[in-house]
Amino acid sequence: MIEVGDLRKGMIILVDGEPYRVIDVNKHHMAMGRGIIRTKLKSVKTGLVRDQNFNSGDKVEEADLTFKPAQYLYKDGDHYYFMCLDDYEQYSLSEEELEDAKWYLVENMELNLVFLEGQVIGVQLPNVVTLKVVETEPAFKGDTVSGSGKPAILETGLRITVPFFVEAGEYVKVDTRTGEYVERA
Structure with a gap:
């Protein structure tokens, strides 16, 4: 309880x-x-x-949940495919079932599948994941005064705010619980 x-x-x-x-x-x-x-x-x-x-x-x-270590394989249409690391069984989850977790999935990433009564119902992500910055505005001299940050789009399509010194092509660590920038990788 x-x-x-x-x-x-x-x-x-x-x-x-x-x-x-x-x-x-x-x-x-x-x-x-x-x-x-x-x-x-x-x-x-x-x-x-x-x-x-x-x-x-x-x-x-x-709820009585069971967790199994797994690896994210690939996305096909609106389904995401995972493989359990202990018995090599493959499972698929739809975008609806994954909800916000889809923004943090990178191929070959290790995570835990969540089972309820033998059925896979979701994933448990690591607290921090490393993602590549695909698009962001260039930094200008004097921008650091405001102290807020600039918008960036990551390789999975996730939009976050990063510090001004982060450039496109760099890797950043993102907290999966809050969706916020942690540090440069």
Whole structure:
């Protein structure tokens, strides 16, 4: 059992015996009362999205997940193909099932496949991945004063903000949990 205050985006929980992926979590505090945890949940089986409110202090059951080491092979149409490293079994996931993880997948990358009741339901990415900068604006002298950054497009199509000194063709490390630039690789 896990307390609803500890719910995070991407977790798989059981609500009324059905597995749901947490899409969004917001905490609201009432004056002179207990807080409310508002969540947006997506059914793992049907893909339907529902809003669910919990009282602060409630507990929900975490789904019994299995993780297997795997390697990302290739993309064909809107399906992504993976191979388990222990038994060389191949699995495919659609773009819908991968959600935002598709922006961090590079061929031959090692990750974990997530299984629920023998069915693959998603991937668990490493916390940081290295991606190539394909397109970004050139840096100009004096740009460092503003301190914000400039937009860049990475090899997977992901758009992030990078520091002014990063140029096209360089590799950068990106945090897969937040989608933000970490450092130059």
